[in-house]
Amino acid sequence: MTSRWDKFLSKMKKYSVEMEENMSFSSLTTLGCGGKIKVTLFPTSIQQLVLCLKFTKKYHIERVVLGAGSNVLAGDSFFDGAVIVTKKLNGLTLQGTTAVAECGVSTPYLFCKLAEKGLTGGEFLSCLPATIGGATVCNAGCFGQSMQQIVSSVTVWQNGKMRTLNVQQCKFNKRSSAFKNTNSVVLRVKLQLHQSTSELVNQLANQFRTQKRQTQPLGAKSAGCVFFHPTVAVSALIDKAGLKGYRVGDAKISQKHAGFVINIDKAVAKDIYLLIVQIINILTNNFGVQPQLEICLVNITKEQDDIFATSKGRNTQIS
Ligand SMILES: Cc1cc2nc3c(=O)[nH]c(=O)nc-3n(C[C@H](O)[C@H](O)[C@H](O)COP(=O)(O)OP(=O)(O)OC[C@H]3O[C@@H](n4cnc5c(N)ncnc54)[C@H](O)[C@@H]3O)c2cc1C
DSSP: OOOHHHHHHHHHHHTTOEEEESOBGGGTSTTOOOOBEEEEEEOSSHHHHHHHHHHHHHTTOOEEEESSOTTEEEOSSOEEEEEEEOTTOOOEEEETTEEEEETTOBHHHHHHHHHHTTEESOGGGGGOOSBHHHHHHTTOEETTEEHHHHEEEEEEEETTEEEEEETTTTTOBTTBOTTTTSSOEEEEEEEEOEEOOHHHHHHHHHHHHHHHHHHSOTTSBOOSBOEEOSSSOHHHHHHHTTOTTOEETTEEEOSSOTTBEEEOSSOOHHHHHHHHHHHHHHHHHHHSOOOEEOSEEESOOHHHHHHHHTSTTOOBOOO
């Protein structure tokens, strides 16, 4: 009898979807840890992405969608499913002050194209090691700019259908959206910018990048800020608790920015989980503040899921 995996893989071959067996999350995420993956798919068109989504559903293959993997902590165990990487979906059109980007377009690349046309509003994109799909899901932003200010509509795959949602329907919130921790997949994003000049746009982006370099450990393996809280600056509390430099295995709280957990060499996801749990406990006990997770957890075990279930900031995504 042909297994569901055989059927699935034969469909992927039939539709010429690029795939690789036995890749690791560690090579697909900026934190550089996480276990092996049964199959990793690299669709090169939106049609192929939709086929990947349809057939994972049809053959009951667990799936995770990844952009640049810059906001993800992936578990160490073997992932018996399909990871769909969007990076090869990089179609971009610019018309007047509007940009339409496929989900895998890299944010620094998009920024460069906006800057060439003197379009302002997206300078923060130059600071993110991300894809536009991931940035939309996470409502990424910095220095007062964020995705919700420039998105005009988002085309998603939801419940087996393609839909285009306006900005209200995207339900953007601090570092989240209607798409975070759901089965919705962002296919394409339409952005509305404002006309300025290339010189001013580059000047502002340079200021942002300089500030980032001065305050964040950009050379280290990390997933950016691990926590957020709607009203409290979590990194200042971590610093106040004297935790900068604190380590579990090779996972360490950055000396440069207490909100960053960095992988100093060979950290496994378990080291990072344990460190995160300790930070949550210390902040809760010492300051009565329970930070929420800004990073997304994928491929986590039941045991680890239970640990985070006790944190109000539980924020997992396993599809
Ligand atoms: C050095 C560094 C600095 C950072 N600075 C900032 C910052 O200043 N501001 C900020 O907000 N963030 C920052 N981040 C975090 C990160 O870059 C952002 O959250 C970014 O938006 C994640 O995009 P990504 O493409 O890497 O998404 P991923 O990390 O690949 O995915 C994030 C989540 O979105 C899901 N996802 C990805 N693509 C899709 C899609 N097309 N459809 C549906 N779901 C999808 C994933 O499954 C996952 O749950 C930083 C990270 C690093 C490493």
